[in-house]
Amino acid sequence: xxxxxxxxxxxxxxxxxxxxxxxxxVGFGPASAGFLTTLTKLLQxxxxxxxxxxxxxxxxxxxxxxxxxxxxxxxxxxxVVTRARAIKSTFPYLNTAEIPLSARVGSERxxxxxxxxGASRRPLWMRLADKVIKGLAREDYSYEAPYIPPFLHxxxxxxxxxxxxxxxxxxxxxxxxxxxxxxxxxxxxxLFENGKVAGVVLAADGTEIRAELTVVGDGPVGxxxxxxxxxxxxxxxxxxxxxxxGMKMVVDLPASCTLEEGTVFHTIGYPEPEIxxxxxxxxxxxxxxGIFVPSWxxxxxxxxxxxxxxxITHPAIWRHLKGGRMRSWGAKSLLESGRRGEPxxxxxxxxxxxxxxGSTNVLTGSGVDEAWLTGRLLAEGVHELWREGLPFTKxxxxxxxVRRRRTSWLEKESIIAERARNGFQRGILRGFLGMALAGxxxxxxxxxxxxxxxxxxxxxxxxxxxxxxxxxxxxxACEKDAQPLHDAxxxxxxxxxxxxxxxxxxxxxxxxxMGGKVQAAPDLPDHVVFRDPDLCAACTNRLCIEICSGxxxxxxxxxxxxxDRDKCVHxxxxxxxxxxEVAPGVSNVAFCAAPGGLHSAEN
Amino acid sequence: MPYQIIxxxxxxxDPLQTLEPAMGPAGPALKNEMMLPAVFDxxxxxxxxxxxHLARQFPGxxxxxxxxxxxxxxxxxxMTVAQKLPFELIPIDGPGGGFTDAVEVSKVLAQxxxxxxxxxxxxxxxxxxxxxxxxxxxxxxxxxxARLGIEDCFxxxxxxxxxxxxxxxxxxxxxxxxxxxxCSAPPAALAWATGSLPEPPNHPQTGMxxxxxxxxxxxxxxxxxxxxxxxxxxxxTLPAQQRQTQVVKDKPAAEISRELLEWIKG
Numbered sequence: 069x070x071x072x073x074x075x076x077x078x079x080x081x082x083x084x085x086x087x088x089x090x091x092x093x094v095g096f097g098p099a100s101a102g103f104l105t106t107l108t109k110l111l112q113x114x115x116x117x118x119x120x121x122x123x124x125x126x127x128x129x130x131x132x133x134x135x136x137x138x139x140x141x142x143x144x145x146x147x148v149v150t151r152a153r154a155i156k157s158t159f160p161y162l163n164t165a166e167i168p169l170s171a172r173v174g175s176e177r178x179x180x181x182x183x184x185x186g187a188s189r190r191p192l193w194m195r196l197a198d199k200v201i202k203g204l205a206r207e208d209y210s211y212e213a214p215y216i217p218p219f220l221h222x223x224x225x226x227x228x229x230x231x232x233x234x235x236x237x238x239x240x241x242x243x244x245x246x247x248x249x250x251x252x253x254x255x256x257x258x259l260f261e262n263g264k265v266a267g268v269v270l271a272a273d274g275t276e277i278r279a280e281l282t283v284v285g286d287g288p289v290g291x292x293x294x295x296x297x298x299x300x301x302x303x304x305x306x307x308x309x310x311x312x313x314g315m316k317m318v319v320d321l322p323a324s325c326t327l328e329e330g331t332v333f334h335t336i337g338y339p340e341p342e343i344x345x346x347x348x349x350x351x352x353x354x355x356x357x358g359i360f361v362p363s364w365x366x367x368x369x370x371x372x373x374x375x376x377x378x379x380i381t382h383p384a385i386w387r388h389l390k391g392g393r394m395r396s397w398g399a400k401s402l403l404e405s406g407r408r409g410e411p412x413x414x415x416x417x418x419x420x421x422x423x424x425x426g427s428t429n430v431l432t433g434s435g436v437d438e439a440w441l442t443g444r445l446l447a448e449g450v451h452e453l454w455r456e457g458l459p460f461t462k463x464x465x466x467x468x469x470v471r472r473r474r475t476s477w478l479e480k481e482s483i484i485a486e487r488a489r490n491g492f493q494r495g496i497l498r499g500f501l502g503m504a505l506a507g508x509x510x511x512x513x514x515x516x517x518x519x520x521x522x523x524x525x526x527x528x529x530x531x532x533x534x535x536x537x538x539x540x541x542x543x544x545a546c547e548k549d550a551q552p553l554h555d556a557x558x559x560x561x562x563x564x565x566x567x568x569x570x571x572x573x574x575x576x577x578x579x580x581x582m583g584g585k586v587q588a589a590p591d592l593p594d595h596v597v598f599r600d601p602d603l604c605a606a607c608t609n610r611l612c613i614e615i616c617s618g619x620x621x622x623x624x625x626x627x628x629x630x631x632d633r634d635k636c637v638h639x640x641x642x643x644x645x646x647x648x649e650v651a652p653g654v655s656n657v658a659f660c661a662a663p664g665g666l667h668s669a670e671n
Numbered sequence: 672m673p674y675q676i677i678x679x680x681x682x683x684x685d686p687l688q689t690l691e692p693a694m695g696p697a698g699p700a701l702k703n704e705m706m707l708p709a710v711f712d713x714x715x716x717x718x719x720x721x722x723x724h725l726a727r728q729f730p731g732x733x734x735x736x737x738x739x740x741x742x743x744x745x746x747x748x749x750m751t752v753a754q755k756l757p758f759e760l761i762p763i764d765g766p767g768g769g770f771t772d773a774v775e776v777s778k779v780l781a782q783x784x785x786x787x788x789x790x791x792x793x794x795x796x797x798x799x800x801x802x803x804x805x806x807x808x809x810x811x812x813x814x815x816x817a818r819l820g821i822e823d824c825f826x827x828x829x830x831x832x833x834x835x836x837x838x839x840x841x842x843x844x845x846x847x848x849x850x851x852x853x854c855s856a857p858p859a860a861l862a863w864a865t866g867s868l869p870e871p872p873n874h875p876q877t878g879m880x881x882x883x884x885x886x887x888x889x890x891x892x893x894x895x896x897x898x899x900x901x902x903x904x905x906x907x908t909l910p911a912q913q914r915q916t917q918v919v920k921d922k923p924a925a926e927i928s929r930e931l932l933e934w935i936k937g
Contacts, residue, residue: 087876133879140685140708141747168706232706239743242750245886252751252873275875395689585687667687669708 086276088124091450092268093134094255094293095286096141098230098436099422100134101237102443103283105158107132108246110451120454123280130454132247133277135270137254137286137638137661139587141238142669145316145398145639146230146436149173149222149332149348153477154441162226167236169229169350169670173222174330178213180205181338181345181382187562188340189367193497210335210384219432219484219507222332227348229318229356230436231669254661258282258292260299264416268292271661281450281460285422285443288403289640291661293411293424298654300412308409309363310430310489311644313617315372315399316346316358317380317583318670319572322391325353334433335385339378340365341496344433347385354395357385361615362404363644364492364499368526369554369614372399372641373576377566381573393571397583398671399617401640404489406430407482408517413473414465421446427478431485431506438478445472487514494518525608526557533561547627552576554614576619580635585667586618588634595662596621596631596642603648603656604628611645612657638665672836673731674857675794676722677787678758679780679815680715682740682748682767683804684708692907698899699770699907709744709767711752714800718863720871721831722798723756728833734758737783739776740767742892749885754878755871760885761787765895769806772902777814779895784819792820796838797860801827809862816860823859825852829866 091107093100111120111130122128138144156162164170182198182205183190190198205211238249256271259278267278286292288308302308321327327349335345342365348356359379361372380389403409403423410426413419421427421442428435449468450460458464473479484506491502491514498515505513526543527536534542534557542560546553559565568574580586598604605628613621613629617639624630640659648656684690684707693702701707711719719736726732735758738745742764749760763783765771784790784797797819799812809826816824827843838854843864915934919927 085876087879135875139751141750142708168703235706235747239747242746242886243743243890245890248750248879248882250750250754250875250878253754253875270875272873272875277875582689585685587687667685667708669706 086278087133089131089133089267089277089279090122090124091130091132091281091283092277092279093132093283093285094268095284095290095422096134096136096234096238096249096251097144097285097287097422097439098234099425099427099439099443100283100285101234101241102154102158102440103285103421103447104132104134104241104247104249104443105237106444106447107451108241108244109158110447111246112244117455120451124278129246133279134247134249135253135255135268135277136249136251137663138665139252139663139667140669141249141251142231142235143666143671144230144234145400145666145671146314148228148230148233148436149225149346150228150434150437151222151225152437154437154444155226158440158444164226167228168232169354170233171227171330171349171351173225173227173332174328176216176221176223176332177334178216178220179333179335179384180211180213181335181384182209182211183338184209184383185562185564187558187564188338190341191496194341206384208383208387210382216334217504217507220334227330227332227350227356228436229350229670231671235669252663254663255286255292256661258284258295258418265296265418280417282418283446284418284420284424285439286424287422288424289401289643289659290424291659293420296415296418296420297411300415302411306408306410306426308403308405308644310404310406310409311363311641312360312402312404313372313399313615313639313641314358314360314402315376315617316356316397316671317376317394317572317579318396318668319355319357319389320393320395321349321353321355321388324391325388327355327388335379338382339375340367342492342499343375343379345379345385347388355388355392357389360402362492364489366524366529368524368529368609368611369557370611371552371554371614372617373579374554374558374563374566377573378563381566389572394574394579394583396668396670397579398666398668399637399639399641401644402435403428404430406489407486413470414462416462417460419446419465419469427482429481429485431488431503432481441476441478442473445469445476448472484511486511487516490515490517530557530561547623550623552614552619577635580618580637583668584618584637586635586637586665587667588636588664589662592633592662594631594633595660596633596636597658597660598629598631599650599656599658600648601628603650607648609647611647612642615641615645617641633662633664636665638662673729673733673794674725674796675791676726676732676734676796676798677784678715678719678722678734678736679738679797679799679812680719680736681712681738681803681805682709682744683712685710686713686804690909692909699904701768704768705741705744709748711748712800712803712805714803714863716752716870717866717868718798718800718861719752719756719758720868721863721866722796723871724868725796725831725833735761735787737761737763737780739763739765739779739895741765742889746886746889749882749889750878751873753881753885754873754875757877757881760881760888762889762892763895764892765897767805769803770904770907771897772899773808773811773814775897775899775902777811777818779897780811781815781818784815792858793856795821795858797821797858799860799862801862801864812860812862819858821858821860823854824862825854825859826862827864828861829864831861
């Protein structure tokens with residue numbers, strides 16, 4: 069029975085008929101924001117032509133929908149310091165005062181952090197170099213590089229909170245009245261029809277959103293992008309095999325901190341040589357501080373949170389943070405394969421934008437602005453096609469979107485960065501050399517990529533610091549007590565225990581609650597599923613447990629992983645850290661679309 | 672008989688956030704209030720779900736939500752609430768925090784309701800939260816009711832049943848008791864406690880249909896024009912918090928509760 073309200077609404081609600089739209093976007097990140105902002109501006113610009121009309125609902129304005137998985141459009145994670153070239157071209161008169169936590173980049177420093185504990189895994193050459201640097205370093209175990217390579221600097225750019233920037237840009241899009249952005253609405257799958265993408269399927273009730281163009285901006289671990297890769301395959305020679313977990317805190321700085329708004333530190337060298345760190349000072353005595361734990365840190369117990377705690381307690385960082393308070397905390401996966409991770413950018417009925425389209429520049433360490441640009445370029449192409457009455461076919465999207473992308477600064481810089489990280493496969497020294505070669509020769513020189521190395525067994529990784537017996541005993545004790553293995557191993561290997569202060573140094577679980585405010589919607593099935601439990605039982609690595617940013621995966625019976633969705637921050641690190649495959653290229657971890665996760669708008 | 676249900680409800684910071692009162696030029700406010708994610712006030716949300724439940728039972732019923740909130744934040748919140756059930760939004764642009772005068776707020780809400788054309792008092796039910804997440808004054812709905820001339824006002828309502836056209840209302844009273852009243856007919860004002868209905872799941876079609884009317888309404892929303900005259904908040908503090916976390920495995924519930932009790936006792 070259908071009940072009509074006076075306002076013409078059906079108060080019976082449920083009606084799972086397909087919805088027709090012109091464009092449906094999956095995910096509201098910087099790329100989709102760039103797309104929607106540009107497209108709505110173009111559609112509203114004064115023109116002598118006929119206004120663009122919906123093709124799905126003739127007589128109506130264009131029907132443009134965007135579905136975001138997270139419970140609010142402001143619940144993204146990124147510590148953003150960006151040159152903001154694309155963002156500034158969209159908003160030439162951007163006033164940072166309109167966007168909370170935004171500031172112009174002021175001073176910028178590159179710090180090399182020495183290891184005050186002697187616990188990090190430094191190669192011999194680095195330990196020797198440290199002895200020399202120690203003579204030049206400050207008392208706080210840091211050495212400020214006299215020079216920042218031009219490809220790394222962010223001068224004339226902005227510091228943002230991604231959450232606040234997304235909230236601001238989302239409000240602009242919504243108040244244009246031209247597009248709708250729906251949070252808390254995960255998309256489970258693309259809708260395939262007659263060999264093309266015909267829209268998407270919503271996870272909640274299976275509603276089909278039928279659209280002539282599906283814009284896929286659901287990030288590097290989004291289910292729609294991953295499904296497209298499965299169906300259409302990656303271009304020849306392309307692979308997504310370099311990743312990082314980015315983990316950060318937003319901190320109320322103590323009164324003693326004298327750093328000025330706009331200050332930026334980039335750090336290298338600690339807590340492990342492979343881990344890069346950052347420290348940005350926002351207005352009102354707030355800072356973002358965090359690290360990137362890369363997939364080429366070949367520790368079989370790599371962890372984000374423990375390393376983040378060691379990073380912030382490094383004397384060079386701690387001197388600014390001691391007495392501060394955690395406001396927010398979060399983590400995400402970053403696709404660091406760069407151009408090599410670029411999927412098929414378009415096909416009949418769909419286009420890929422943003423980080424999931426391989427736009428992140430691994431040499432400059434920049435992704436948000438690049439993602440924004442991909443969205444902007446697609447919007448310009450789509451607008452042209454619309455005005456000319458042309459369909460969103462692969463050929464048309466190639467001509468109007470991909471061609472734009474190929475002639476943009478994004479492509480040029482992406483080619484320079486293509487081989488920048490390959491040296492890290494051969495060690496730290498050649499990793500940094502490779503970056504320098506790529507950066508200073510505009511990509512002319514660089515290391516070629518080697519075949520991927522499998523994760524090393526624990527015993528081998530800790531050789532020289534812990535005996536195989538010690539490792540075995542620690543593993544058994546942790547399995548028995550359901551405690552994280554990385555904590556016990558790191559402490560046995562010389563890392564000091566973290567002394568909690570209840571404000572900034574808190575347990576991982578408290579960081580979830582106090583900083584991330586993590587939530588899971590009730591009555592939904594688990595969104596992380598271990599496809600073949602026997603593979604998990606036989607797995608000796610169990611990296612998924614150690615890397616899990618929310619401690620949402622823990623060791624169950626026989627040590628095999630068990631998922632607790634109430635703690636999941638949806639970073640997706642379990643997907644790319646799983647060492648087991650159910651089919652070539654298909655991880656044993658199935659990560660499905662679901663709402664919930666972080667509830668902090670400051671990350 | 673169909674009902675014309677009007678739900679008064681504002682927005683509140685997401686309950687998971689850490690709030691911090693701060694003294695601004697216009698008096699107390701929440702630090703970084705515009706940065707905080709917001710939700711539809713949980714008390715008013717219960718009232719809204721009860722309104723939907725009632726409207727489903729009585730064909731032809733209508734639901735309108737009258738809201739005083741900053742419209743940019745309200746729009747963001749509506750992208751979630753609008754997916755839950757169909758309703759018409761009547762937004763008033765103004766402060767959303769708890770540092771406003773309940774008398775002034777009730778006046779603004781009553782004026783907005785009075786301006787709605789076609790209100791039939793014989794079908795009219797005024798719903799709202801008994802309290803709110805931003806402030807527990809518990810007096811806005813009774814004052815709105817008084818301004819609209821509604822004499823039957825029920826506070827801390829947990830249940831509403833319709834029996835032979837009469838409203839049978841269960842409300843919380845002092846001493847942990849429940850009181851059941853029978854009100855022969857509308858108009859009536861019900862300030863809801865928690866009710867008993869779960870949050871409806873999101874429904875994209877409902878959201879899209881709602882938004883077609885909501886966006887223009889939000890764009891047209893008029894400022895509330897609250898003056899705050901004669902009203903002041905001399906001090907605002909949060910309850911003291913203490914946090915202590917243990918990670919334990921296989922500890923019996925009885926043991927956990929005993930430890931909790933000892934911890935609370937100090």
